Amino acid sequence: MKDIPVHQLxxxxxxxxxxxxxVAGEVLDEEDTLGAHRDDHYIFFVVEKGTASLMIDFHELSFQGSSLYYILPGQVHxxxxxxxxxxxxxxxxxMLIAPDYRNVFETQLLLQQPFLLSEVQLKQCNDxxxxxxAKYLEDEPGPFxxxxxxxxxxxxxxxxxxxxSGAGGLQFAMSRPVQLAHQFKKLLAENIRQIKSPSAYASMLxxxxxxxxxxxKKATGLSVSYWIQQxxxxxxxxxxxxxxxxxxxxAHNLGYMDHTYFSRIFKKSEGNTPLLFRVNYRK
Structure with a gap:
């Protein structure tokens, strides 16, 4: 069976x-019309007006105007x-989502719900x-x-x-695999510098x-080793x-005494050496 593709930002x-x-009426190019897939990144939507819908993890969600929504890495949609x-x-x-923010987004329920923005919140988001x-699309990016x-x-x-962070209310009961996945991800974020063994996390749980x-694999489609490496x-x-x-x-901060080994696994994962990654991102 063909695996669900994972799109990388x-x-x-x-x-x-x-x-x-x-805007309403836009027609996507055929090559941009994606089937069911996962992303290795977060996706946020702000629907200003009109209606939209999204199939995510076997649930059809509808959005009205003034709605905010996000998709987590690994969710099928x-x-x-x-x-x-x-x-x-x-x-x-x-990488660009601060840990405190990630904790808000990733400890929501099995399926996060659209958030209805007030008129003030919508204007702030839009501004x-x-x-x-405008800054992102600058033709000639300057310093900083x-x-x-x-x-x-x-x-x-x-x-x-x-x-x-202020939104609550159980909409979908969490299955045991999803509960375990949430517990694992919390432990992983807290212990990644010291613990990288799948068996150690299993023992802790x-x-x-x-x-x-x-x-x-049932909750996210991906293995324990994959999430540890990520x-x-x-x-x-x-x-x-x-x-x-x-x-x-x-390398030492992350628990690797051999920094050359750390550089090798980083390049294998990211396609660039740590130094090149730093240079490219700090342009």
């Missing part, structure tokens, strides 16, 4: 961000149907996204281009997290390594971008 952009404004809607699409590398897009783009992006993500792997790379990219630590110091 780094194959489309090198800024960790993709943003566009869509189809392209949003927005032929009669106006709004925003924003794809964001998980920030207009400014972000990426830091400014990422700062504007953080403003939007922070507003989205603020909306969802009082389940067998086989069961944990089966649960993760978390390591995510933390590595954050340190490369935000800190002044050397490659050797970052």
């Amino acid at each position: 780094k194959e489309r952009v090198n800024t960790g961000l993709e943003i566009w404004h869509f 189809h392209r949003i149907r927005s032929e009669v809607a106006h709004g925003w699409f924003i794809a964001i590398d998980a 920030v996204l207009c400014l972000l897009q 281009y990426l830091p400014v783009v990422h700062s504007l992006l953080q403003s939007f993500v922070g507003m989205a997290a603020s909306c969802y 009082n389940v067998s390594e086989t069961y944990l792997n089966e649960a993760l 978390e390591v790379m995510l933390e590595a990219k954050r340190l490369l971008f935000y800190s002044q630590m050397s490659i050797k110091e970052i």
Whole structure:
């Protein structure tokens, strides 16, 4: 059976961000019409007016005007149907989502629900996204281009997290695999520098390594080892971008005494050496 494809943001952009404004009546090119797939990044939608719908993890969701929604890395979905809607699409590398914000987004229920924005919240989101897009699309990016783009992006993500941090209400009961996946991801974020063994996480969760792997595959479509590697790379990219630590110091910080080994696994995962990643992102 053919696997569900995983689309990687780094194959489309090198800024960790993709943003566009869509309007009613737009017809997508055939090559852009995607079937069921997963993404390795976050996707946010702001539907300003009109209606739209989205099939995600076997649930059909409908959006009215003034709605905010997001898709987590690993969730199976189809392209949003927005032929009669106006709004925003924003794809964001998980590296650029601060841990506190990730905690809000990733500890929602099995299927996060659209958030209805007030008139003030919608205007604030639209103002920030207009400014972000204008800066993002500059023909001749000047000094500090990426830091400014990422700062504007953080403003939007922070507003989205603020909306969802106060949103509650059980809409869908979580299955045992989904509960276990959430517990695993929380442990992983807290212990990734010291613990990288699938069996160690299984022991901490009082389940067998086989069961944990089966649960993760059922809930996310991906293995325990995959999520451990993703978390390591995510933390590595954050340190490369935000800190002044050397490659050797970052390797040690992440629990690798051999920094050359760390550089090899980073290049295998990301397609670039840690140094090239830092240079490219700090242009």
